[in-house]
Amino acid sequence: MKKTHSILRRASSTSILVFLAALACGPGDERACLERGKARLLNGNIPGTIEDAGRALEFNPESPGAFTLRGLALARQKKHREALEDFDRALAAEPGNADALVGRGKTRNATGNQEGALEDLNSVIALVQCSSDAFRERGNLWASMGNFTRAIQDYQKALSCRADDYEAMLALGIIAMETGDAKKASEYLRSVIRMKPDMSGGYYYDGLLALRAGEYEKAVERYGEVVRLDPEKAEGYYNRGLALGHLLRYKEAVQNFTRAISLKPSFYAAFLNRGYAHAGMKNYLEAISDYNAALALRKDSAKAFYNRGLARAAIGNFRDAAEDFTSTLRYSKHDAGAYYNRGLARYNMGKKVPGCDDMKKASTLGDSDAREFVVTHCGK
Secondary structure, eight states: OOOOOOOTTTOOOHHHHHHHHOOOOOTHHHHHHHHHHHHHHHOHHHHHHHHHHHHHHHHOTTTTHHHHHHHHHHHHTTOOOHHHHHHHHHHHOOTTTTHHHHHHHHHHHHHHHHHHHHHHHHHHHSSSSHHHHHHHHHHHHHHHHTHHHHHHHHHHHHHHHHHHOOHHHHHHHHHHHHTTTTTHHHHHHHHHHOOOOOHHHHHHHHHHHHHHHHOOOHHHHHHHHHHHHOOTTTHHHHHHHHHHHHTTTTHHHHHHHHHHHHHHOOOOHHHHHHHHHHTTTTTTHHHHHHHHHHHHOOOTTTHHHHHHHHHHHHHOEEEEEEEHHHHHHSSSSHHHHHHHHHHHHHHTTTTTHHHHHHHHHHHTTTOOHHHHHHHHHSOO
C-alpha cells in the first residue's frame, strides 16, 4: 500500500505559526498549498484550510490530499453532505487513503450511518498497522452506541499506537466519570491536562468531576482555566457560576451566568440558576424576571414554576405564588414541597381549609414540616 502522509497529525501552535510564515501557497504549487492547509486545519482556521485545498485542486483537479483536506474542514463546519462528497472523491482517486477513510467514518457516524462508519474505520485498521486516529474514532462510534466496553478497548489501543493521543485519554476520562469511577476519571483527566495544558477539555471535565464531588473551590479554579483558554464557551461560565453559587458567592455567580447567557441567549439552565443566585441575595424581582425567561424557553419547567412561586411568596404575592405551585404540580404531581408551599400561600391568603388540605397532602408525602403545621394550625 502506498504510504499516506497523515493530515491528522498534531503540532504545537507555535510551530504552526512559524510553518505558515515559511510557506507560500500559489495555484501552481499543490504540495505547498496542502502543507499550509494542514497547518491551518490544526490551528482551527477552517476558511483558510478550504481556500488552500481549493488552490491545490486548481493545480491537480484529482488531488486526493486536497479532497481529504477540504472534507475534514467541511466536516468541522458540520457540512456533512459536502464533506462526504469530498471524501468519496479522495477515495476514488486513492482507495487506501487512511485520512479520507477516517474522515468519512467520523462523518458517517455524525450523520447516523453507524454501519458505514464502522466499515470505514475497520478498513483503516486492516490497512494501517497502528492508526491511533482510526482506533479513537471507532471508540467514539462504540461510545455513541452505548458500548463502553468496546469503546474503552479502542481508546486504549489508540494510546498504545500514540501515547500522546489526548483525545483518546479524554474520552477514557469521560467514560470513567459517567460510569462512576471518579478515581480513574481523575487520573485520566490529569493526564490530559499534562499532555495538553492549552486545551480546555481536560479542565472542563475535571471541573465537572469536582462539582459532582462537592469540591467547589477546585471547580471554580478549573472553570477559570476553561474560560481563559476558551472565552467563548458558555458552559464554562455556567459551570463556574454553579460552583460559586454553592459557595454562596452569589454576586460572582450572577456575573458568570450573565456571561453564559450573553454567549448563548437560549441557555435555559443559566436563566434558572441566575434566578437562584438572585434569590440567594434576596433580589426577588430579578429572580422572578429570570424565572420568566426560563419559562419562555421551557414552558413545562416545574423547577422554574416552583422557584418563581417561592420568590413571589417572599414579596407577599401569595395569590400568584399559589398559582405557580399549582403549575408545578401539573408537571410534578407528587412534589411535597409544592403542596407545602401552596398550602402556606393559601393559608396566608386567609384560605385556611384549602391551605390545610395542601398541608395534609404534603404530610402524607413525607414532609415533616407539613405534619407539624397540620398539628399546630389545622386541628385534627
